[in-house]
Structure formats: C-alpha cells, structure tokens
Amino acid sequence: MPVNVPFIDLKSQYEEVKGTLDPAIAEILSTGAYVLGKYNKELEETIANRHGVKHAICVNSGTDALRIAMQACDIGSGDEVITTAFTFVATAETVVQLGAIPVFVDIDRETMCIDPAKIEAAITAKTKAILPVHLFGQLADVTAIKAIAEKHNLLILEDSAQNIYSHHNGTYTGNFGIASGISFYVTKNLGAAGDGGMILTNDDEVHRRCLSLRIHGMGRERYYYDEVGYTSRLAELQAAVLVSKIVRLDDWHENRNRIANYYLDALKYADLILPRTYEGNNHVWHQFTIQSDKRDGLMEHLKEKGIGSAIFYPVPLHLHSPYAMYANGEGSLPITEIVSKQCLSIPVHQHMTIEQAEYVANEIKAFVGLKQVAQA
Ligand SMILES: Cc1ncc(COP(=O)(O)O)c(C=O)c1O
Structure with missing residues (x-):
C-alpha cells in the first residue's frame, strides 16, 4: 500500500x-x-x-x-x-x-x-x-x-x-x-x-x-x-x-475521471456527502470535494497517513470583512456556511494511481465509518 x-x-x-x-x-x-x-x-x-x-x-x-x-x-x-x-x-x-x-x-448542497x-x-x-x-x-x-x-x-x-x-x-x-x-x-x-x-x-x-x-x-x-x-x-x-x-490534457482528464469514479463507488456507503454531477455535464474533476461533520479530524487523520488534502473554501466570501457589506452576516447563506465547515478536497490528479485512490478511500472510511441506514 x-x-x-x-x-x-x-x-x-x-x-x-x-x-x-x-x-x-x-x-x-x-x-x-x-x-x-x-x-x-x-x-x-x-x-x-x-x-x-x-x-x-x-x-x-x-x-x-x-x-x-x-x-x-x-x-x-x-x-x-x-x-x-x-x-x-x-x-x-x-x-x-x-x-x-x-x-x-446560496448554493446547492451536493453540487x-x-x-x-x-x-x-x-x-x-x-x-x-x-x-x-x-x-x-x-x-x-x-x-x-x-x-x-x-x-x-x-x-x-x-x-x-x-x-x-x-x-x-x-x-x-x-x-x-x-x-x-x-x-x-x-x-x-x-x-x-x-x-x-x-x-x-x-x-x-x-x-x-x-x-x-x-x-x-x-x-x-x-x-x-x-x-x-x-x-x-x-x-x-x-x-x-x-x-x-x-496535448496531454485529454489523457490527464481521463485519469482524473477514473480516480473520481473510483472514489464515488468506494465511498458510496461512507458517512459523508459525495459531490453530485448535474445530468448532462462532463466533470473534469479539478477537485474531488467531500463533506463530513468530522472534517477537521479527518484532515488530521489523512495527514498522519501521508495523504494530502485541502479546504476549498474554509470561510465563505460574505464572512470576510471586505465583502461583509454585501450580505447580511452569518446565517444569511446557510448552505454555503455549512459546506464551508464540512468540505474537504482529497487528491485527484493526473498522475494518481487507483492503488493510491484505494488507500485514500480506505483511510477515509476507517475514520468516518458507514452511513446509518434507517431501520424499516
Ligand atoms: C473560481 C475561481 N475564480 C477565479 C480564479 C482566479 O484565477 P487566477 O488565480 O488565475 O487569478 C480562481 C483561481 O484560483 C478560481 O478558482
């Protein structure tokens, strides 16, 4: 591994x-x-x-x-x-x-x-x-x-x-x-x-x-x-x-797509929100961004395991002082605010291997666990 x-x-x-x-x-x-x-x-x-x-x-x-x-x-x-x-x-x-x-x-939660x-x-x-x-x-x-x-x-x-x-x-x-x-x-x-x-x-x-x-x-x-x-x-x-x-971009996008599809499948039961693609869109996977209420702990866990990750974006624009005057403060864009608190972008790039993606997905699952399925 x-x-x-x-x-x-x-x-x-x-x-x-x-x-x-x-x-x-x-x-x-x-x-x-x-x-x-x-x-x-x-x-x-x-x-x-x-x-x-x-x-x-x-x-x-x-x-x-x-x-x-x-x-x-x-x-x-x-x-x-x-x-x-x-x-x-x-x-x-x-x-x-x-x-x-x-x-x-405000934004859509999954896209x-x-x-x-x-x-x-x-x-x-x-x-x-x-x-x-x-x-x-x-x-x-x-x-x-x-x-x-x-x-x-x-x-x-x-x-x-x-x-x-x-x-x-x-x-x-x-x-x-x-x-x-x-x-x-x-x-x-x-x-x-x-x-x-x-x-x-x-x-x-x-x-x-x-x-x-x-x-x-x-x-x-x-x-x-x-x-x-x-x-x-x-x-x-x-x-x-x-x-x-x-000249390499199409191949590079193919690999990003391969890694992203691997994550979508491997993480489908993990206790987090996966990114959703709109019908008809091709996604070039600049980022693969998951959402978890354990985001900060997960980031630390991945770091300990040698896995890079990044937060885009930790504070939405309306909560920064130069832009605050254009909005009504905290609470005015609830979905934006919760996504900012829970988002974590995980590695997806042209030179990644499926083996690496498997390692990342396994470490994520080990930390966040599985979704609670509602009892019938
Ligand atoms: C959504 C978005 N808009 C605008 C920009 C600005 O591009 P640049 O950094 O090339 O000035 C970026 C770049 O990071 C971006 O991600």
Whole structure:
C-alpha cells in the first residue's frame, strides 16, 4: 500500500512534457520572442477550437480574465452581479474592483454551485449579470441559469477558472453567456509555471475591447488609448508551458475521471456527502470535494497517513470583512456556511494511481465509518 499520496504532483507533469517544453523555452529565450508570440496564438486557437467559441484571448491570470471580460461587457458602477460566496475571492473581488456590487446567492448542497431556485429572488432593477462559478470542474446548472437570464434580460459571465474543457451535452464553457474566464494558475488542470488566464467569447465587440484592455486600453493605433486598461499579457514562456501540456490534457482528464469514479463507488456507503454531477455535464474533476461533520479530524487523520488534502473554501466570501457589506452576516447563506465547515478536497490528479485512490478511500472510511441506514 502507498504511504504517501500528494495532493498535487507538478514534477510528474514537467517530466511528461519536458521533451517538447525545454526546446520551446530555449527557442523563446534565444530569439527574444517574449511577448504575444506564436505560443500565445497556438494556445488561443487550440482552446477556441475545442470550446467551439469564436474568440480566445490570453491574459495574465484568471482574475484578469474575469475583470477584463466584465469591463468589456460594461459592468461597472452600481451594477449588481449575482454570484456565490462559496468560491475563490477573485470572483467577487473583480466585481467590486469595477465598482459593481456582488449579490451572493446560496448554493446547492451536493453540487456546491449556485442554486438556480434562489436566483430570481435576488434580482432587482439594478441586476446586470449572473456570474455562475463552475466549481471544482463541472458547470453550474447552465440550463436553469440561462432560462432565468433570458427571462430577465441579464448577461451571463462564466467563472470558468476551474473548468477548461468542461461541457454540458457537448456545449463547452464560453458558450453559455457573453464571456467566460479561465485560469491557468499552477494548480489548475492545465497549469502554467506561474500565472495565466484566458477569456472566451463569441461576441466580436467584447473581443475587440478585451484585446485593447489587456494592453492598457490601447486602440487601433499604438500609444493612443480608448479607455483605462491593464497590463495583462500572457508571457510567451507561460504560453509555451501551456502549449506543451495541452496535448496531454485529454489523457490527464481521463485519469482524473477514473480516480473520481473510483472514489464515488468506494465511498458510496461512507458517512459523508459525495459531490453530485448535474445530468448532462462532463466533470473534469479539478477537485474531488467531500463533506463530513468530522472534517477537521479527518484532515488530521489523512495527514498522519501521508495523504494530502485541502479546504476549498474554509470561510465563505460574505464572512470576510471586505465583502461583509454585501450580505447580511452569518446565517444569511446557510448552505454555503455549512459546506464551508464540512468540505474537504482529497487528491485527484493526473498522475494518481487507483492503488493510491484505494488507500485514500480506505483511510477515509476507517475514520468516518458507514452511513446509518434507517431501520424499516
Ligand atoms: C473560481 C475561481 N475564480 C477565479 C480564479 C482566479 O484565477 P487566477 O488565480 O488565475 O487569478 C480562481 C483561481 O484560483 C478560481 O478558482
């Protein structure tokens, strides 16, 4: 039995791609083609093709992807944007940075994504957009969210930071709203050697503005500015890392899926809540997140057994001081709050073996025990 199951394994990723990556890095360094070169272009084309979107724009991070996309959609001062508090801070941070107002809606207990049944009650005359977070590798309930957005004439901006290559019945993220933001942060399913991100859109005008915003709002002419923008180019060295890895992504996702399916079966009687996948979604298993009322003890137990785990997210956004003013304090988002107290992400990555997953599942079962079955 394995004695060590790391939460993530970046070294094995590098070993797998070093044959193409090392020469690419050497080529960039020796030619000086450091900025917005052929690797940026190849990355944009590859992802736009797979996602079936018209435009992909490389930027410096997933955070910038969200901020720039929202600005390009004219989200700004006083606009309300409906999202969740069970997410990485960038989701709401970018809304606030644009002068808009995040409106937090509670989540579904098992999918941990925004609960569409609670969205309509949060819509006001100021609501401009819904910003669903496609959490942990699956899309939120896009069918329901799209129906609500159409009924109330709202934009949808997708936080797809964790969702490269994920789709709903063959329609990929980037096609459910006006724009979508992906992250290439180190730990993502497709991770750079640092920060990176991408905007996807089918809208020509949003595309034009994103291209301009990533270089300070520069217009068609060099050193002439149309609006206040950002420094947000994706370094060519990072694009080369991503291009070298993306050819492996389908296989990597297959392994994540194999491990996740193993857990779903092995843990089905364990006394915990397993993640649920919406009908029609393919899940790319960025995280495999269980919920247990013995979470903290379980984490400690796994650590003692050499198994990595992590808490995403220990405190929901509405309970952090910069975001508290946008909600009604503790108790206002009950499902979000309980999931934050009970969630634990366990190892699921491209280089894990079933033997390791079996070891993890056995240690979880040994600690939490079996579900109590109701007596007939
Ligand atoms: C849900 C979510 N949104 C936004 C981001 C921001 O992406 P980045 O870290 O690349 O800026 C992340 C990244 O961790 C994320 O998980």
